Amino acid sequence: MTELSTGRHRAAAPVDGGLAPTVDGSVAQWTDRYTHAVMDTFGAPQRVLVRGEGSYVWDADGTRYLDLLGGIAVNALGHAHPTLTAAISAQLGTLGHISNFFASPTQIAFAERLLGLAGAPAGSRVFLTNSGTEANEAAFKLARRTGRTRILALEGSFHGRSMGALALTHKAAYREPFEPLPGGVEFVPFGDTAALEAAFDGEPVAAFFVEPIQGEAGVLPLPPGYLARARELTREHGALLILDEVQTGMGRTGTWFAHQLPHIGAGVLPDAVTVAKGLGGGFPVGALIAYGDPVATLIGRGQHGTTFGGNPVASAAALATIGVIERDGLLEHVTGLGERLRTRIAELGHPLVETVRGEGLLIGIELTAAIAPQIAARALEAGFVVNPCRPTTIRLAPPFVLTDEQAGTFVDFLAALPHDLGADA
Numbered sequence: 001m002t003e004l005s006t007g008r009h010r011a012a013a014p015v016d017g018g019l020a021p022t023v024d025g026s027v028a029q030w031t032d033r034y035t036h037a038v039m040d041t042f043g044a045p046q047r048v049l050v051r052g053e054g055s056y057v058w059d060a061d062g063t064r065y066l067d068l069l070g071g072i073a074v075n076a077l078g079h080a081h082p083t084l085t086a087a088i089s090a091q092l093g094t095l096g097h098i099s100n101f102f103a104s105p106t107q108i109a110f111a112e113r114l115l116g117l118a119g120a121p122a123g124s125r126v127f128l129t130n131s132g133t134e135a136n137e138a139a140f141k142l143a144r145r146t147g148r149t150r151i152l153a154l155e156g157s158f159h160g161r162s163m164g165a166l167a168l169t170h171k172a173a174y175r176e177p178f179e180p181l182p183g184g185v186e187f188v189p190f191g192d193t194a195a196l197e198a199a200f201d202g203e204p205v206a207a208f209f210v211e212p213i214q215g216e217a218g219v220l221p222l223p224p225g226y227l228a229r230a231r232e233l234t235r236e237h238g239a240l241l242i243l244d245e246v247q248t249g250m251g252r253t254g255t256w257f258a259h260q261l262p263h264i265g266a267g268v269l270p271d272a273v274t275v276a277k278g279l280g281g282g283f284p285v286g287a288l289i290a291y292g293d294p295v296a297t298l299i300g301r302g303q304h305g306t307t308f309g310g311n312p313v314a315s316a317a318a319l320a321t322i323g324v325i326e327r328d329g330l331l332e333h334v335t336g337l338g339e340r341l342r343t344r345i346a347e348l349g350h351p352l353v354e355t356v357r358g359e360g361l362l363i364g365i366e367l368t369a370a371i372a373p374q375i376a377a378r379a380l381e382a383g384f385v386v387n388p389c390r391p392t393t394i395r396l397a398p399p400f401v402l403t404d405e406q407a408g409t410f411v412d413f414l415a416a417l418p419h420d421l422g423a424d425a
Contacts, residue, residue: 092313121291209244
């Protein structure tokens with residue numbers, strides 16, 4: 001594997017003869033400006049970052065952090081990867097944006113590559129988007145085109161925040177401020193095969209939406225055999241099986257898609273898969289992959305669209321990301337490093353760590369108390385970016401170029417956590 005994370009701190013260079021905004025200013029100064037200019041949907045930023053290289057990022061005060069979140073499973077190749085930046089620059093210097101009245105060779109090659117990686121049969125097609133939410137929105141419309149309106153999803157699911165994707169998302173705090181949402185969605189208990197079987201009784205089901213590993217809910221893999229049974233049920237009842245691989249796809253779990261892991265997917269071929277996040281290595285790009293006829297032709301001309309989806313630059317970014325993953329053997333690296341990292345954390349025997357779970361470099365550290373935000377704050381002060389996705393769970397989704405040595409520094413941080421940190425939780 002090519003070593004890309006040197007950790008050297010370089011001063012930011014002027015961009016475009018000084019036409020781009022300067023990065024001069026402290027974290028505090030930039031945070032104050034943020035609060036007066038950016039809509040308050042995320043709260044105050046934890047830090048203001050100005051540069052990245054490999055698995056590291058630097059803030060406006062010059063402090064370095066090991067990025068173990070990767071932009072929430074987005075920066076598969078880390079930061080400022082030379083192949084990715086070169087591909088984006090070259091494409092932008094040739095052909096940046098064209099409307100979807102036209103096509104580009106880059107877009108077509110990208111769609112073909114996705115179909116190949118997904119193992120999609122003849123007659124399959126791709127709809128290219130800008131994000132995972134948009135991919136799931138397209139999948140929602142795909143389900144509606146079956147002529148049925150009843151859709152099943154899982155408790156704990158997260159599929160996005162636009163209205164259709166939000167209707168598929170289980171968390172009440174996300175949903176309730178925007179109700180009424182598009183109707184017809186019902187939630188069944190996570191991993192409960194009997195409950196899923198019962199849910200198929202009654203009114204016909206259009207589709208079952210499911211994440212092979214729930215990320216936001218705490219990195220929860222589906223139990224072995226669950227997806228296989230879901231495939232049987234959807235076939236028996238004429239429903240679509242739609243897999244949300246926005247977070248788990250494109251190598252995050254050590255395979256191109258998580259459902260390709262035998263103990264999760266058991267060889268299941270879905271009707272559709274959504275993907276985004278790591279697909280462009282940090283450049284916004286997503287896709288809905290529809291498997292075979294007639295699913296791939298359910299949405300026809302004029303029934304869906306996007307201005308930026310499949311643009312040449314996004315397509316070039318995705319092709320470069322896929323190429324580097326293959327060239328540098330990153331799927332094997334993700335599998336091996338993920339196993340070693342989970343094992344090392346578990347073997348600490350730390351009283352604050354209950355279990356460690358996940359696949360590849362999507363890892364959930366389950367804690368013995370509701371102190372994930374406290375640990376994440378301590379980690380940031382110590383120079384590590386992690387995510388408390390639940391009060392009791394720390395999520396890791398680092399770049400694929402993370403090294404064993406870098407990962408080991410985080411294990412050392414965990415080992416040094418005070419054993420009584422959760423005493424008051």
